[in-house]
Amino acid sequence: MSRQDVLVSADWAEKNLGTEGIVFLEVDEDTTAYDGGHLAGAVKINWTTELQDAVRRDIVDKAQFEQLLSAKGVNNSDTVVLYGGNNNWFAAYAYWQFKLYGHADVKLLDGGRKKWELDGRTLTTDVVERPATTYTAQEPDLSIRAFRDEVVDAIGAKNLVDVRSPDEFSGKILAPAHLPQEQSQRPGHIPTAVNIPWSKAANEDGTFKSDDELAKLYGEAGYDDSKSTIAYCRIGERSSHTWVVLHELLGHDDVKNYDGSWTEYGSLIGVPIELGAPQKVGA
Amino acid sequence: MCGAPDQSLALPPGTDLSRETVLAGRVVAGGEPVAGAFVRLLDGTGEFTAEVVASASGDFRFFAAPGTWTLRALSRAGSGQTALTADGPGLHQAEVAVA
Numbered sequence A: 001m002s003r004q005d006v007l008v009s010a011d012w013a014e015k016n017l018g019t020e021g022i023v024f025l026e027v028d029e030d031t032t033a034y035d036g037g038h039l040a041g042a043v044k045i046n047w048t049t050e051l052q053d054a055v056r057r058d059i060v061d062k063a064q065f066e067q068l069l070s071a072k073g074v075n076n077s078d079t080v081v082l083y084g085g086n087n088n089w090f091a092a093y094a095y096w097q098f099k100l101y102g103h104a105d106v107k108l109l110d111g112g113r114k115k116w117e118l119d120g121r122t123l124t125t126d127v128v129e130r131p132a133t134t135y136t137a138q139e140p141d142l143s144i145r146a147f148r149d150e151v152v153d154a155i156g157a158k159n160l161v162d163v164r165s166p167d168e169f170s171g172k173i174l175a176p177a178h179l180p181q182e183q184s185q186r187p188g189h190i191p192t193a194v195n196i197p198w199s200k201a202a203n204e205d206g207t208f209k210s211d212d213e214l215a216k217l218y219g220e221a222g223y224d225d226s227k228s229t230i231a232y233c234r235i236g237e238r239s240s241h242t243w244v245v246l247h248e249l250l251g252h253d254d255v256k257n258y259d260g261s262w263t264e265y266g267s268l269i270g271v272p273i274e275l276g277a278p279q280k281v282g283a
Numbered sequence B: 001m002c003g004a005p006d007q008s009l010a011l012p013p014g015t016d017l018s019r020e021t022v023l024a025g026r027v028v029a030g031g032e033p034v035a036g037a038f039v040r041l042l043d044g045t046g047e048f049t050a051e052v053v054a055s056a057s058g059d060f061r062f063f064a065a066p067g068t069w070t071l072r073a074l075s076r077a078g079s080g081q082t083a084l085t086a087d088g089p090g091l092h093q094a095e096v097a098v099a
Helices: A010-016 A062-072 A086-100 A112-118 A148-153 A166-170 A211-220 A238-249 A261-265
Strands: A022-027 A043-045 A079-083 A106-109 A159-162 A229-232 A255-257 B021-029 B038-042 B048-053 B059-064 B067-075 B078-086 B090-097
Touching (some): A086 A238, A211 A238, B048 B059
Parallel strands (some): A159 A229, A229 A255
Antiparallel strands (some): B021 B059, B067 B078, B078 B090
């Protein structure tokens, strides 16, 4: 993979709105954002109700993913362009799921809604209808998804990249600071994890930093190129952003997203937890 | 911290201000509210902690912890930032002017 295969610019997107075979899908943390205005022709995906199972704590399974994309009018041959608010957190989470279920051509709009809005580009409230399709997903590619036991086994063995903010990593707060802090799990981080906040990989306008800047960032933060990697955050969406950086932009081979993330790990009985600020690399 | 909390941005039901440290405020340009600005919360070291989109009336809100914070706003009307110190739980308010 390289940047050209993964990202499209706002200029490219603007020129390709309405192009046959290109489907724009908006995925926001704030699931009402789309309704206030969206890219012309874009379809909304609600991450809370459409990308997760409604009963079990899990992402949608293959059959549910097929039903979702069929209902949204996505063909297997379509180029899917995902975008969203909050620096593409949930668009990246959807991107990871599209890769997990083997969609051939999926891209992220670099900068997402934020850059689009800051650029003053057009948003519309038009209702978008796409005729239903019959979408066929692949079996999930578990080479990009980590589960709890392999996370515990990875302590001291693989790169564990905690992409939350330093205060969440140290245990000072339990959730991103725009969310209430009342949570049931224990604060802290997985021992031997390095703290490389997702935000360091993005510019202020929400676009990804350059490949050179990204390579430098991870190198300086103690990321070991020779090891396999598991990225985690609180619920797996910010770590999807970092998964995109490490696996898709920088092209590292064995990188998994642990979507159970801290809400699962911090609730497990008996697993080791570390508190406090990150160790300084080289100190 | 004194007086009745500003009701312009209702807190979620069940928010316990004796335990939660809430940072709230408004983005303004020339004294007028700026809708839809991107507001970032930076910690005491300047590190990104969270980001929200201000409401139509320019209001924003974070759930944080006691400490020194920076509120930074980015909008089509420009950018700006302001410091805010929360000495304990409760509602702490600030205005961020952009230009």
